[in-house]
Amino acid sequence: MNHNHETFDIAVIGGGPAGMIAAGRAAEVGAKVVLIEKNKSQGTKLLITGKGRCNITQANFNEKDFIIKLGNKGKFLFSSLTALGPKDVVNFFEERGLKTKIERGGRVFPVSNKSLDVLNVLLDYLRKNKVKILLGKKVIGFGLKDEKIEYAKLIKEKIYACNFIISTGGKTYPATGSTGDGYKWAKEFGHKLINPTPALVPIKTREPWLKNLQGLSLKNIRINVVQNGKKVDSRFGEMLFTHFGLSGPIVLDVSKSIRELLNKGEVAIELDLKPALDFTELDQRLQRDFAKFPTKAFKNYLPELLPKKSIKTMIYLSGINPLEKLNAIGRGKRRGFVKLLKGTRINVEGLMGFDEAIITSGGVDLKEIDPKTMQSKIVKNLFFAGEIIDLDGPTGGYNLQICWSTGFAAGTYAAGKMKN
Numbered sequence: 001m002n003h004n005h006e007t008f009d010i011a012v013i014g015g016g017p018a019g020m021i022a023a024g025r026a027a028e029v030g031a032k033v034v035l036i037e038k039n040k041s042q043g044t045k046l047l048i049t050g051k052g053r054c055n056i057t058q059a060n061f062n063e064k065d066f067i068i069k070l071g072n073k074g075k076f077l078f079s080s081l082t083a084l085g086p087k088d089v090v091n092f093f094e095e096r097g098l099k100t101k102i103e104r105g106g107r108v109f110p111v112s113n114k115s116l117d118v119l120n121v122l123l124d125y126l127r128k129n130k131v132k133i134l135l136g137k138k139v140i141g142f143g144l145k146d147e148k149i150e151y152a153k154l155i156k157e158k159i160y161a162c163n164f165i166i167s168t169g170g171k172t173y174p175a176t177g178s179t180g181d182g183y184k185w186a187k188e189f190g191h192k193l194i195n196p197t198p199a200l201v202p203i204k205t206r207e208p209w210l211k212n213l214q215g216l217s218l219k220n221i222r223i224n225v226v227q228n229g230k231k232v233d234s235r236f237g238e239m240l241f242t243h244f245g246l247s248g249p250i251v252l253d254v255s256k257s258i259r260e261l262l263n264k265g266e267v268a269i270e271l272d273l274k275p276a277l278d279f280t281e282l283d284q285r286l287q288r289d290f291a292k293f294p295t296k297a298f299k300n301y302l303p304e305l306l307p308k309k310s311i312k313t314m315i316y317l318s319g320i321n322p323l324e325k326l327n328a329i330g331r332g333k334r335r336g337f338v339k340l341l342k343g344t345r346i347n348v349e350g351l352m353g354f355d356e357a358i359i360t361s362g363g364v365d366l367k368e369i370d371p372k373t374m375q376s377k378i379v380k381n382l383f384f385a386g387e388i389i390d391l392d393g394p395t396g397g398y399n400l401q402i403c404w405s406t407g408f409a410a411g412t413y414a415a416g417k418m419k420n
Helices: 017-028 046-052 063-068 071-083 086-095 115-128 181-188 208-213 249-262 279-292 298-304 308-318 331-342 398-416
Strands: 007-013 033-037 100-103 107-110 132-135 139-145 148-154 158-166 193-199 203-205 217-227 230-241 245-247 268-272 344-351 359-364 382-384
Touching: 007 017, 007 398, 017 033, 017 115, 017 158, 017 398, 033 158, 046 115, 063 071, 071 398, 086 100, 086 107, 086 398, 107 115, 139 181, 158 181, 158 398, 181 193, 181 359, 193 249, 203 249, 208 308, 217 249, 230 249, 245 249, 245 344, 249 344, 279 331, 298 308, 308 331, 382 398
Parallel strands: 007 033, 007 158, 033 132, 158 382
Antiparallel strands: 100 107, 139 148, 148 158, 193 359, 203 245, 203 344, 217 230, 217 268, 230 245, 268 344
C-alpha cells in the first residue's frame, strides 16, 4: 500500500447528530477520526428540530417502553439503547454544561430553548477529542478492494481510512442536504433498501373552510382517524391548522397509519374539541349555560367554549344563526352542535411530501446490520448510524435518540475494530 497519503482509523460521512456523536465517541476512545460533511456548516437540520428548540430526547427512560413506541422494528435498537439511553443522553449534555428540562409528553429540551446550544456542545465534543472536520466536501463515491472500502472519493482528493461510518440521514428537508446520497451508496455496496417514504408528515385536507383557521393551534384535543365508519387510530395533545390542512405533533404521529389506510380507501379525521367531557356531559353543560343566559346571542356565547379564531367557522358548520338567542335553540340543533364539537369531520386528501416531512421511514434494511455494533453484514469495515437505517419513531425526541444510540454504538465499535 502506498503510504504517502494520510490514513485515518475512521472516516465518518455526514455531520448530523448521528455522525457527530459517532465521530466524537470514536475519537474519545482513541481513534484518529475524520468527519466529512458536504454542507459548509454542521447540524443544519438539527438546528431546525423542535421548532428551533431541539427536542434532544424522550424522557421515557424505560428502554422497553421506549422500544414499544417504535413499533415492530424497535427491538433492533435494544443493544444500542442499553449502551446509550435517554438518561445517558441527558447526562451527556448536562455534564457538558447544557441544562435540560422535561416538557409535556416527556419531551426533553435545553432550558435555553436554543438548538444552537445543543449543536455547540457537540462541536465542542469533536474539538476536544481532536476530530478532523472537512466541511463543504462532497463524497462522490468509494474505492472498494477485497470487499472492504479503501477510501472515500471526494471531488479533488481521496480519504483513506480503516473503517467508514455512513450517517448521511434520510431524504427529508432536502434543502438541508439530506438528499438520500447514503441510500445510493448502500445499494452499490449490495445492501437492500426498504423504500424510503416521508414519515411524520402534515396532512392535506379537502375542506375549504379550513383555510380560515390557518395558524390556529389547539392544545389538549383528541383526533380520531376514521375509515369505513370505524375508529382506527387516535391521539391526544396538540395540533395546528395550516394553509393546506393539518399539522402539529398529534397529526404528524398518525400520518404513518394514515399512509397505510389511504391504500385501502377514504380516510377522515374527526376532531374532538372537548375530550374531557363525553357527549352527555357536554350536552348537559350546554343546557345549563343556555338556561343561565337565555337571551344571549349564540355568537356571543361561543367565546366561553372555543378559541376566538375558530368561532366564525364553527358557527358556519353548525348551521345555527349567529344572532339566534340561546333559549330559541331547540334540542335537535343543540345536540347537533354537541356532535360537531365532539367530532368535526375533516376528509384527508393525502399527505405532504419529503419537503415537509420531519423524518424518513425506510432505509437500509436492519437485517443486514449488526444491532449491537451497527456494522454492515455485507462490507466488513462499514458501519451505519442515524436516519439512514430503516427505523423511525413518533415525534417527541424518539428520532434523535435513535441517532444518538446508533451513532454512539457505531463510533465505539468502529474504533474497537481499528487496524493495530
